[in-house]
Amino acid sequence: MSTLLIDVPSAEAATAVAFWSAALGVRPLTEPDEEQFTSLPDAVPGLTTAIQAVDDAPRYHVDFETDDLDAETQRLIGLGAVELSRWLDCRTLQVPGGHLICVIPVHSDPNEFIAQARVWP
Amino acid sequence: MSTLLIDVPSAEAATAVAFWSAALGVRPLTEPDEEQFTSLPDAVPGLTTAIQAVDDAPRYHVDFETDDLDAETQRLIGLGAVELSRWLDCRTLQVPGGHLICVIPVHSDPNEFIAQARVWP
Numbered sequence: 001m002s003t004l005l006i007d008v009p010s011a012e013a014a015t016a017v018a019f020w021s022a023a024l025g026v027r028p029l030t031e032p033d034e035e036q037f038t039s040l041p042d043a044v045p046g047l048t049t050a051i052q053a054v055d056d057a058p059r060y061h062v063d064f065e066t067d068d069l070d071a072e073t074q075r076l077i078g079l080g081a082v083e084l085s086r087w088l089d090c091r092t093l094q095v096p097g098g099h100l101i102c103v104i105p106v107h108s109d110p111n112e113f114i115a116q117a118r119v120w121p
Numbered sequence: 122m123s124t125l126l127i128d129v130p131s132a133e134a135a136t137a138v139a140f141w142s143a144a145l146g147v148r149p150l151t152e153p154d155e156e157q158f159t160s161l162p163d164a165v166p167g168l169t170t171a172i173q174a175v176d177d178a179p180r181y182h183v184d185f186e187t188d189d190l191d192a193e194t195q196r197l198i199g200l201g202a203v204e205l206s207r208w209l210d211c212r213t214l215q216v217p218g219g220h221l222i223c224v225i226p227v228h229s230d231p232n233e234f235i236a237q238a239r240v241w242p
Contacts, residue, residue, distance in 0.1 A: 001164055001165055006220060046165060047168050060181035061181065075144075096136045098130070098178070
C-alpha cells in the first residue's frame, strides 16, 4: 500500500490543497505532467499522500503499487475484489467491504520499492 | 496524521478484515477493549492502519493525533474545518473539500509521537 489519495471535486481542489498543506505543515507540489495531482511530500513518512481533483464526490482511496499489474490485480480478485475500470495503467477495484483501491505501476524510488514491497509466491 | 481508518459496515467487518489482512500480508489484531477496531500492524510503516466497524456506508478517514485536543481542533477550525460531532475523546471534523477527519488523543508510543509530531506555535 503506497499511496493515500484525497480525492476532491475539481472546483474545490485549490481550497483543499490550501487546507491540507497548512494542516499537515507541508509544502504542496504539483507535477507539470500530472496536473490533477498535488502531492503533500512527507505528510507521512513512507506513504505518498496526494490530493487528486476529480469529477466526483469527495472521498479518500488508497493505491497498491506493484511491478506486475496483471498478477497483483488477479491476486486481489482472488481475494474477493472486483475490477471496476481502467485508466491508463491504473486499475480501479472495489474490495470486500465496499472500498475503492487502485492498483498502480511502481511510482516510488525503485530501491525503496524493492526494500518495502511484499513478495507474493 | 497518524492513522488511516477503513470504516466498514458492521455486517461486512469480518469479510473486510479477511480481505485487507490477506491483501497486505499482515496479521490482524483486535484490542479487547476496542472491539470495533481491528488493526493491521505494519501495513504501512509509521501509519497506524485499522478497520473500524461502523453503522454507516463504507469509507476511509484519517486521524490527526495530538497532545492538545482543544488547541488542535481550534487550529483546524481556523483553517476552515467544521466540527461535526464528538465521541469520547475524538472530534469529527469536516474539512475544506468535504473530507472527514478525526482529532484524537495520543495513541502512539509517546517517544514516537514526540519524534514525529509537528509543533505549532
